[in-house]
Each structure stands twice: as C-alpha cells, then as structure tokens.
Amino acid sequence: MPNLGAPELIIIAVVLIALFGWKKLPDMARSLGRSARVFKSEVDELKKDGKPAPSDAARSTVPGDVVDGDAERRAAEARLADAERRAAEARAEADRLRAASTPTNPVAPTSPAGTSASSTDDLRRDTTF
Structure with missing residues (x-):
C-alpha cells in the first residue's frame, strides 16, 4: 500500500x-x-x-428440560385423532337425530292455514347451531 x-x-x-x-x-x-x-x-x-x-433461548430454557420433538409431534397427532373421532361421533349423532325427526308418513301434515309444513322445517327453525 x-x-x-x-x-x-x-x-x-x-x-x-x-x-x-x-x-x-x-x-x-x-x-x-x-x-x-x-x-x-x-x-x-x-x-x-x-x-x-x-442467547435469549439459552437464558429462557430451564436447566434439565429436554424438548423432544418426536414426543410433541406424537402428542399433537393423538390430539388430532381424538378431535377427528369426536367430530365423527358428532356427525353420527346429528345424522341419527335427523333420521329420528323425519316423519314416517310420506304425506306432510298441513298447517291450519292450509300450507304444508314438515317436521324438518320446524327442526331447522328451532335449532340454532
């Protein structure tokens, strides 16, 4: 230089x-x-x-705590499977209730005003989701 x-x-x-x-x-x-x-x-x-x-991560980690990524993944998968099982049970229950509320008589009853009303219409009006 x-x-x-x-x-x-x-x-x-x-x-x-x-x-x-x-x-x-x-x-x-x-x-x-x-x-x-x-x-x-x-x-x-x-x-x-x-x-x-x-680092900040090293300061916030409690000594002796070991984070096992596989165990956390398995636990999350188990929670997901449980949620899916409960959702399937709820769908089955809803289907069962719908089947129970449908009339066995194919002719729909008539309302006092002369219009036909079915029980499923009443169920839909009365039920809030």
Whole structure:
C-alpha cells in the first residue's frame, strides 16, 4: 500500500467534505467512534469469557428440560385423532337425530292455514347451531 502523504490526505478530506457536507462530518465521526468503542468492548468481553455470550433461548430454557420433538409431534397427532373421532361421533349423532325427526308418513301434515309444513322445517327453525 503506498504511503499517504499530505497531498493525498488533503484530497481525501476535500472529497469527504464535498460528498457529505461540512455539518455532517463531525456527527459521522462521533458515530464511528461510538461504534468502534462498542465493538472493542464486546471483543474484550468475549476474550475474558472464553466463550460466546448465551442467547435469549439459552437464558429462557430451564436447566434439565429436554424438548423432544418426536414426543410433541406424537402428542399433537393423538390430539388430532381424538378431535377427528369426536367430530365423527358428532356427525353420527346429528345424522341419527335427523333420521329420528323425519316423519314416517310420506304425506306432510298441513298447517291450519292450509300450507304444508314438515317436521324438518320446524327442526331447522328451532335449532340454532
């Protein structure tokens, strides 16, 4: 790398002033100095410890707790199978109730006004889901 003399440094300073403006340069230098200090302190801390700092996950995990992904997957599958079984039972019960509420007489009864009304219409009106 060639040596940087006074003329080269003056040219670099003029280019920086032209690019960023006279007012922005002190703020940028201050920010760069803070960043360098923070970086240096973090490097020193890591050298003292000899190991990286624990992550958030490592701090929140209780020592001795082992998370078994397969066991959690099996438990979730069991809950899903139980929910599907209960849903099938509910559908079967609903079908049984519908079959029980249909009239055995193929002729629908007539209402007092002379219009025909079936029990399934009453069931649909009275039942809220």
